[in-house]
Amino acid sequence: MWASRAVPAVLAAAAALALPAAAGAVPPERSTFSDPFHGGFSCAGFDGVYVGHDRGLVIDYFDKNGNPVMEVGHINSIETDTNLSTRKSVVIRTHLLVHMDFVTGTHSLSGAFNIGTFPGEGIVIHDAGRVTFDADGNPVDFHGIHDTFTKGPEAFCDALR
Numbered sequence: 001m002w003a004s005r006a007v008p009a010v011l012a013a014a015a016a017l018a019l020p021a022a023a024g025a026v027p028p029e030r031s032t033f034s035d036p037f038h039g040g041f042s043c044a045g046f047d048g049v050y051v052g053h054d055r056g057l058v059i060d061y062f063d064k065n066g067n068p069v070m071e072v073g074h075i076n077s078i079e080t081d082t083n084l085s086t087r088k089s090v091v092i093r094t095h096l097l098v099h100m101d102f103v104t105g106t107h108s109l110s111g112a113f114n115i116g117t118f119p120g121e122g123i124v125i126h127d128a129g130r131v132t133f134d135a136d137g138n139p140v141d142f143h144g145i146h147d148t149f150t151k152g153p154e155a156f157c158d159a160l161r
Contacts, residue, residue: 026062033058037079043157046086052079054094073098081116083160090124090159092116105135114148116159124159 034055041048054077061070077094093115100107113127129144139149147155 025064026066028062029060031058031060032056041153041156043083043154043160046157046160047084048082048157048160049084050079050081050092052077052092068102070102071098071100081156081160086160088118088160090116090118092125092156106133108132113146114155118159125155127155 032055034053036051036053038051039049041050054075056073056075058071058073060068061072063069073096075094075096075098079092080089081092082089094112096109096111096113098107098109108130110130111128113129113131114125115123115128116125118124125147126145127148129142129146131139131143131146131149132141134140142149151158
C-alpha cells in the first residue's frame with residue numbers, strides 16, 4: 001500500500017532486466033518471488049485494510065571475484081485498499097524497476113509506483129516516474145508525479161474518501 005511498504009520488498013528482492021555479463025565475471029544469478037500481503041491502517045475519520053499480491057524477477061550481477069556489483073529487479077503488484085466505513089475500494093497497481101548499485105551504494109526506482117483508479121473519478125492516486133536514492137537511502141532526485149512521496153500515507157487515505 002504505502003510506497004515505503006513496497007520499497008523494502010523491492011530492495012530485498014530487487015532486480016530484472018538482464019545486461020550481458022562482462023568477460024571473466026561470475027555469471028548473474030536469477031531468482032523470482034511471489035508473495036501475498038495484507039494489513040490495516042488508520043486515516044482521519046476511518047480505518048482501512050489492504051490485501052494484495054506481488055511477484056518479481058531479481059538478477060544479481062558480480063565482478064570477476066564474485067563480489068556483488070549490481071542488482072536489478074522488476075516488481076509487479078496489485079492490491080485492493082478498502083475504507084471500512086464506506087466500503088469504497090480502490091485497486092492499486094505497481095510495475096516497478098529497481099536498480100541497486102552496490103559499488104556506489106545508490107539505488108533507483110522507476111515505473112508505476114502506485115496507480116489507482118475509481119469509476120467516475122479517474123486516477124485517485126498517482127505515483128509514477130523515477131526516484132534516485134543516495135547511499136544513506138534518502139531520495140535525492142525526482143522525475144514524474146509522486147503522490148506517495150509528497151503526501152505520504154495520506155495519499156492512500158485521500159484515494160478512499
